[in-house]
């Protein structure tokens with residue numbers, strides 16, 4: 001069955017270029033009314049102009065879709081509030097939020113100014129939270145919402161020279177976990193994308209051109225479209241690149257229980273292989289999971305099992 005977004009209103013941040021542009025065009029092509037947000041700055045977040053957002057909105061409208069351009073800076077609560085107020089005035093609802101805006105300020109940590117650390121966290125993590133916070137009461141009221149956070153392999157697995165970016169992208173997992181728990185009863189589903197694609201962000205990484213050519217933004221957009229559909233899962237982390245799709249999980253090993261007289265660094269060293277064993281990995285619904293695992297293990301120990 002084909003998926004459409006008829007009667008749905010979507011806000012896509014950072015939609016003037018790259019992935020966001022592809023997301024906005026595809027959502028509109030499948031029936032959504034789209035707010036094309038973009039600050040229009042350089043890759044490091046400096047500068048800004050609404051022309052990038054306008055170009056994409058014009059493209060959508062010329063193709064028979066419905067879009068409005070918005071130049072809000074996702075880090076500015078006032079501007080984001082105005083963007084959502086304008087969306088409500090125009091279309092009366094917000095069903096889908098794709099947090100996609102991003103910047104890069106790569107440097108090895110010892111050379112990185114804290115200003116560059118904070119700026120990257122501000123756009124990716126605080127900006128995503130700011131936009132989500134602005135639509136959250138609307139989605140609760142509607143009893144419908146789909147929210148995407150755009151993370152990165154850098155946040156899940158690490159990239160040299162991206163301490164700021166990796167920290168921001170990993171922070172989104174925690175944000176999603178809490179919002180999944182808080183949003184479920186209002187039919188708000190939150191998911192994370194971990195993409196790699198050919199955009200201005202990846203143009204100078206030395207990835208061979210014949211590989212990069214296959215890393216299309218459209219391949220990422222397909223996963224985004226599924227994750228904001230009516231039948232979307234919630235709390236999924238979807239890794240995607242060049243037509244490859246996988247689900248990532250935050251897991252924990254089964255571990256060991258050590259009684260009080262063995263809660264020593266020496267015993268932990270002795271048990272390290274067992275503690276680290278990936279044989280019986282757990283994916284928990286919430287933070288009570290690991291506590292319950294160890295409460296049961298402690299009880300079994302006390303019962304002599």
Ligand SMILES: NC(=O)c1ccc[n+]([C@@H]2O[C@H](COP(=O)([O-])OP(=O)(O)OC[C@H]3O[C@@H](n4cnc5c(N)ncnc54)[C@H](O)[C@@H]3O)[C@@H](O)[C@H]2O)c1
Nearest residue numbers: 014017018019039040041073074101102152196197199201
């Ligand atoms: N391209 C990749 O391989 C890749 C990999 C992992 C994650 N990502 C993430 O995907 C998202 C999109 O990146 P892209 O590759 O399309 O890069 P891009 O630079 O082409 O697009 C990012 C857009 O965000 C906009 N933006 C930046 N700061 C903003 C702000 N404060 N407010 C509003 N808009 C702002 C920029 O103007 C730009 O148009 C980013 O979050 C990025 O970190 C991309």
